[in-house]
Amino acid sequence: MIDDLCDKPFDGVAATAMFYCDFRDQQQQTTTNIIGAILKQLIVRSEVLEDVREAFQKAKTEVGGRGLRLPDMVQMLRQAVATLPQVFICIDALDECLPKNLRELLVSLKDILEESPRTRIFVTGRPQVKGEITRHFTTVIIVPISPKTDDIKRYLEEKLEMDTECDAMSDGLRADILRLIPQRIAGVYVAESAVPTPCMISH
Amino acid sequence: MKNVIADDNSEIMRWLSPLGPRGRHQDVRMDRLDGVGNWLLETNEFQEWRSNEGGADKAILFCYGDPGVGKTYLR
Numbered sequence: 001m002i003d004d005l006c007d008k009p010f011d012g013v014a015a016t017a018m019f020y021c022d023f024r025d026q027q028q029q030t031t032t033n034i035i036g037a038i039l040k041q042l043i044v045r046s047e048v049l050e051d052v053r054e055a056f057q058k059a060k061t062e063v064g065g066r067g068l069r070l071p072d073m074v075q076m077l078r079q080a081v082a083t084l085p086q087v088f089i090c091i092d093a094l095d096e097c098l099p100k101n102l103r104e105l106l107v108s109l110k111d112i113l114e115e116s117p118r119t120r121i122f123v124t125g126r127p128q129v130k131g132e133i134t135r136h137f138t139t140v141i142i143v144p145i146s147p148k149t150d151d152i153k154r155y156l157e158e159k160l161e162m163d164t165e166c167d168a169m170s171d172g173l174r175a176d177i178l179r180l181i182p183q184r185i186a187g188v189y190v191a192e193s194a195v196p197t198p199c200m201i202s203h
Numbered sequence: 204m205k206n207v208i209a210d211d212n213s214e215i216m217r218w219l220s221p222l223g224p225r226g227r228h229q230d231v232r233m234d235r236l237d238g239v240g241n242w243l244l245e246t247n248e249f250q251e252w253r254s255n256e257g258g259a260d261k262a263i264l265f266c267y268g269d270p271g272v273g274k275t276y277l278r
Contacts, residue, residue, distance in 0.1 A: 019222075020275070028221060036220025043215070056215045068218070086255075092275050109263075117259035120252060124266045124275065139260040143248045145268030151240065 014086040017041035021096040029097065031104035035073045038089060039080055048080040074108045081116045094125035094133070102129065106136040149182045156181060 017038040021029060042048050055076055059068070081087045089109070094102055113119055123133070124145075133140055156178055163169060243249055243266070251257065252264040 025222075033220045033222050037222040040216055040219050040223075043212075043219075049212075052215060052219070053211070056218055059218070073219075113259050113262050117262060118255060119262060120255070121263045122252075122266075123263065124268075126269060127267050130265070130267055133263075133265050137263050139257075140263045140265050141248045141252050141261060143243065143246060143264065143266045145243075145266050150242070 013084075014088055015042055015045055015084050016088040016090070018090040019092070021091065021093040023096040026096070026098050026101075029101065031101045031108065032068060032070045032073050034091075034097075034101070034105060035070070035077050035108055036068065039073070039077045042077075042080045042084065042087065045084060047083050051079055051083065052076060070104065070108070074111055077108075078112050078115050081112050081119055086118050086120070087116070088120045088122065090122040092124050094123055095129045099132075102132060106133065110136055152182045153178060 018041070019034055019037055021034075039048075039052070043052055055072075091105075094105075097105060109121055113121070125133075130142070134142075160169070160174060160177070248264065252261055254261075
């Protein structure tokens with residue numbers, strides 16, 4: 001989806017920033033650092049860079065080169081987003097954020113939206129973060145994701161195509177695999193370890 | 204002069220955040236099978252979100268699902 005937004009920004013002026021939350025990196029993925037990582041991606045636009053550079057020079061002159069606090073960071077992102085015609089922000093796996101960070105992040109995003117309502121924000125996560133999101137954004141558009149039969153078929157076909165021992169596979173077995181696995185996944189969605197899902201795709 | 208500006212920029216980048224999310228995006232992109240997750244782009248929800256017509260009310264699109272359903276690999 002990010003590629004789609006990057007490849008075809010609809011008026012050619014949209015900027016895209018993305019972030020992947022990762023529970024293994026929770027210590028470093030503080031709200032301030034996440035907002036900073038998003039801002040870093042918008043800096044490629046010269047109009048944003050100038051403002052940030054100014055803030056950086058100012059911070060440097062203060063004793064000890066003070067580190068950035070969350071409100072400073074949010075303010076800088078707010079300003080950057082407001083400067084640009086349109087910004088897409090994509091954040092994956094919100095459930096992998098610490099609860100405190102998730103709350104701060106949602107409040108910060110709300111802040112940015114208030115000033116720049118044209119901003120489009122795309123987030124993903126497990127069902128348990130739904131409550132927290134709807135608490136902050138009452139009009140959020142929600143789409144449940146489940147493995148799609150077509151996606152699974154495409155994945156299986158690719159895997160079978162790449163099979164290095166294709167002699168061991170009879171046409172009947174091949175047909176059974178292509179028929180039964182998507183059928184079973186469509187019927188009951190079972191744990192990811194039991195069946196290949198689009199998430200486990202590799203070449 | 205050019206180098207001074209480049210150094211300055213990398214210092215600003217470090218000041219903003221130690222995190223670099225682009226790397227993960229490249230991994231996901233390389234792993235993803237073409238076409239997987241395309242269905243999302245066709246949904247009314249996605250179109251509504253992307254069209255901008257709803258302003259701030261339609262600004263957030265949230266896709267949720269259990270572990271392993273392919274949220275990260277949506278296209």
